[in-house]
Amino acid sequence: MNSLFEYLLRIGDDSLILGQRLSELCGHGPILEEDIATTNISLDLIGQATNLLTYAAEVENLGRDADNLAFMRIDREYKNVVLVEQPNGDFGDTMMRQFLFDAFRKLFFERLQQSKDFQLAAIAEKSLKETRYHLKHSSEWVIRLGDGTEESHSRVQHSLNTLWRYRAELFFMDEVDNELINKGIAVDLKTFRNEYDSFVSTILNEATLNPPAQNWEFGSGRKGKHSEHLGHLLAEMQYMQRTYPNMEW
């Protein structure tokens, strides 16, 4: 197995699948301003996915391109965390999913900028700028909803209760990571787990939200094992490429 290819898929698929999820909301946001913000984040993520999958295809060197990777794999070949494929739910679910993810990605890209793989470092640097803005946006909404009305508090507390179990998978590591950490290419995720936990709890505190008392962890997307939701997302996303194979659009 090509570890760098695998590593690029993991990062790229997180962007692709979350970007796809958010794009479902375009035209349906709770406020027009928020519709624009969500679409913007979706656009950034699709842009990141394009960069990462283009590079992955290059590294793989089997004649595939970014679109082949994005649209023509089967579910087991997608390596995103299960968190990002969860349905949009209500606005609280969307923002909580985004917050748990953005908080991870900011710390991750900060470190990935130092990668000895220059192309990966450059993608990380560009993505970090976007992620800082995404995290600011999602943190502010978590605080607003948590410390808003009674209804918004209980809704977003429920979002937290259901999504909390998926955050641990963000820190999944295996031999792919270990090999690339030794080469100075990948980030050792253990180095910022504490920082992640304390940042998340600061925001949740300000939002007057309490993490549920559960410490079981869930998710095996990095190994290609997904929730039931991914298949539906892929059926929609891959529709054109599957129905009309080998055409230019």
Place this chain on the structure above:
Amino acid sequence: MKEISLVDLENRFQKKVDSEIRIEPNDWMPEEYRRTLIRQISQHAHSEVVGMLPEGNWITRAPNLRRKAVLLAKVQDEAGHGLYLYSAVETLGADREQTIDDLHSGKAKYSSIFNYPTPTWADMGAIGWLVDGAAIMNQVPLCRCSYGPYARAMVRVCKEESFHQRQGFEIMTVLAQGTPEQKAMAQDALDRFWWPALMMFGPNDDESKHSKQSMKWKIKRFSNDDLRQQFVDVTVPQAKLIGLTIPDPDLKWNEKTGHYEFGEINWDEFWQVVEGNGPCNFDRIKARKDAKEKGMWVRKAASAHAAKRAARKTA
């Protein structure tokens, strides 16, 4: 002090308009001018926002990453246009949420083209090419509209509309040059969107009830029929260029006038769709209402939080 009569005010106003001086929000204006603008600008804003839906229908199924990104950016622009226009309505003293509620209740109208469905990917091409193309024809003269905030909003909007038109035409070009299946898809989209696009310019001049006054106030610069003719003249050669056929057996070039002659528009269909009986009127309004209703608790939370913050600051 001598009182200025209403007639004097109106004369002065018309003189300003005639000498191309922009009317600004705090200037005196006839009540009917204000009402006309509120109606027109809010309907324009609603059209931008409802117009996000037929194209939004294809974002999740866009055929490749580049098309997905371009379509997202395009639909996002339309939301931005909606925002500028709602701001322009507010300068006239109207309330944004009230105008939106009028849309939801069916009292306010929006461009009837968005009540047609988008069953295929080629519709993304047809909409960009024809619908944004027609919008440009309508909106370029509005950049010189007598009402300042509307004119300035249109300047920003028009810059983006030409990108929309180009991306649509490019989608159509690729399809028209593609496989037989793709070409058929493009032709089918043109067949469905051609006539509704011509209807976007509104009723014939002798049927158009607000046109004359709007021309006098320089809200409008060209008549519906003139703009429609201009659109046909520009678009027919584009269709030829990419090998698609305009679905109008009566279409022919008139050497003498230098214009294309075209067939009779089905005005019954137009009025049916305007009255709410088009294929997607119900779905479009439902989608907008749902967005507002499902977002209510979010808006309430945001204002409750802002109030708490403000209270903490002063405490």
